[in-house]
Amino acid sequence: MFIKKLGLSLLLAVAFLSCEPEAFSPEDTTPFALKLPEGFPAPAIPEDNALTEARVALGKRLFYDPVLSSDSSISCQSCHRQELAFADDRPISPGVQGRLGFRNSPTLANVAYLSRINKDGGVTKLDLQAIVPIEDHAEMDFSILLAAERLNAMPTYEAAFAKAYGEHASPFTITRALGSFMRTMISGHSRYDIAQQGGAPLSAAEARGEMLFFSSRTQCSTCHSGFNFTQNQFLNNGLYLEYEDGGRHRVTLQEEDMGKFRVPTLRNISVTAPYMHDGSLADLRAVVQHYNQGGKGHANQDPRVKPLGLSEQEQSDLIAFLQTLTDTAFLTDEQFR
Ligand code: HEC
Ligand code: HEC
Structure with a gap:
């Protein structure tokens, strides 16, 4: 479920890449304008993942697409539903083949402001978090490398990744695109x-x-x-x-x-x-x-x-x-x- 079960070399590779400033040449760099509610500070946006329209659009598509799970049955939204503030109404949300983890799905509202991710702070960057559900046996039970292969075989995704990152789908770009979409989930108009x-x-x-x-x-x-x-x-x-x-x-x-x-x-x-x-x-x-x-x-x-x-x-x-x-x-x- 957690970091220790993930491929260490993969994590190191992603973490290493994350230290580099923006090194890509995306085809579309139109900035995404975040609308902040009164009293909300601007969230920190990582240097290697400027918020753009194309990245948010790609992240949104990935978020709703079961393609990121091993048997293509579960998407992020299976456990994070918009009408429930991107949380879930079940104590424990089932993943692939109905498997159960052990924590309640939290809201994703305002995750842009988190300095440590997950209820125990086990992940330090929003832009790395998506690896956890994708690889977790009780969630999407897949490998992010295989997910990248799958996406690269789909021409419309290839085009969307080129537009957003000037790159193929990879652990780096998949997690960054999802991070970009989640940064737009800002809620403050109650x-x-x-x-x-x-x-x-x-x-x-x-x-x-x-x-x-x-x-x-x-x-x-x-x-x-x-x-x-x-x-x-x-x-x-x-x-x-x-x-x-x-x-x-x-x-x-x-x-x-x-x-x-x-x-x-x-x-x-x-x-x-x-x-x-x-x-x-x-x-x-x-x-x-x-x-x-x-x-x-x-x-x-x-x-x-x-x-x-x-x-x-x-x-x-x-x-x-x-x-x-x-x-x-x-x-x-x-x-x-
Ligand atoms: C000492 C700090 C502290 C105080 C005081 C406190 N809370 Fe909490 N609250 C927490 C923590 C920590 C959790 C998460 C616990 C967990 O996940 O098991 C929590 C969870 C909650 C939740 C559930 C949130 C969720 O998404 O599951 C609600 C609702 C809540 N608190 C409301 C209140 C109210 C109302 C009060 C005052 C009566 C209060 N809290 C006082 C620390 C506090
Ligand atoms: C099977 C249900 C399930 C699926 C599928 C799932 N999640 Fe989650 N998500 C959870 C649970 C449970 C947690 C709480 C984990 C923890 O705190 O350890 C969580 C936590 C998170 C958090 C951290 C929120 C916080 O407050 O720290 C983010 C961000 C997130 N998920 C995004 C995603 C994304 C992106 C996807 C798709 C790639 C996804 N989730 C797929 C159940 C799920």
């Missing part, structure tokens, strides 16, 4: 944002929930903070006393990282159920109950997770606030289809 910017105000219940979310009593906003409701820290929110999936520990092997996962964004949270790294909490009520009870008390549990004593009304208000974070335009935007 009802909460509109209210913040002086538009239609939140309802009384939603506004009470907002107060609770940003209160020192709940501390929600100290972990889920900033324009994307996360600072991308790895923390233990007390979900279990014993973790089957050690999260960050799988990468660092440090006991202090046991049960730590990247704090997820809360944008579009009402459409990305079920929740947590393993999809074990079915709905937002279960999430709020988890925090209200104060966590299971793992040694690494962050002290901010503690019994909150929220009344039924307060829990409902908090949920009402979380539901205002949905950006419905993002879920239906034709640009992503």
Whole structure:
């Protein structure tokens, strides 16, 4: 599933290439103009993968094409669906032949801002991430080299790669094109944002929930903070006393990282159920109950997770606030289809 199972030489080759500045002569260099919501910084775009129209278009085509899986049955969108903010509604999404991995498919909204990819930060660049699902036995179960061969035998893809990169399909260009498309998945036009910017105000219940979310009593906003409701820290929110999936520990092997996962964004949270790294909490009520009870008390549990004593009304208000974070335009935007 993770890096250690991938061909080391392949990874090294891709990582090596990634240090080079732009070395290609693409046929079409028309820049892609990212539209950023108010308050969003410009995401860092790697030097070797300037964002262009042709790259985004190619990445989009690859994202929806099952050609990247061994039996041509699974595409990226099988587990990352636009109407669900590019997440999935199943706790664990089946890959090739119905095989199951062990983590819940996350939203891809605002992945352009991640400095470490995956819930345990095991991948350091968005432009390398696509190798993981393509090669994972429980996901697309293919080899990126064979995928490149397959694509190079398809004339319309050959033309699209030439246009975008002036190159054939290769591990480098396939992953970069997918990275380019995913960088355009920026979401920041929720009802909460509109209210913040002086538009239609939140309802009384939603506004009470907002107060609770940003209160020192709940501390929600100290972990889920900033324009994307996360600072991308790895923390233990007390979900279990014993973790089957050690999260960050799988990468660092440090006991202090046991049960730590990247704090997820809360944008579009009402459409990305079920929740947590393993999809074990079915709905937002279960999430709020988890925090209200104060966590299971793992040694690494962050002290901010503690019994909150929220009344039924307060829990409902908090949920009402979380539901205002949905950006419905993002879920239906034709640009992503
Ligand atoms: C079988 C389901 C499945 C398929 C197919 C799949 N993914 Fe994922 N994706 C996941 C899961 C599960 C995770 C969480 C992995 C983790 O955190 O270790 C994930 C994580 C990611 C992330 C990291 C997001 C974050 O918040 O760190 C990106 C980016 C991503 N996938 C892109 C893709 C792309 C591109 C493809 C197609 C090449 C793809 N995925 C195919 C299930 C899938
Ligand atoms: C100590 C930091 C911390 C605090 C405080 C905190 N969270 Fe979290 N939150 C996390 C982490 C870490 C995860 C991911 C855990 C996992 O994947 O298993 C998470 C996950 C979530 C999720 C599920 C996201 C998803 O995509 O699955 C929701 C919803 C959520 N928190 C809401 C809240 C609310 C509401 C509060 C306040 C009552 C709160 N959080 C307080 C760290 C925190």
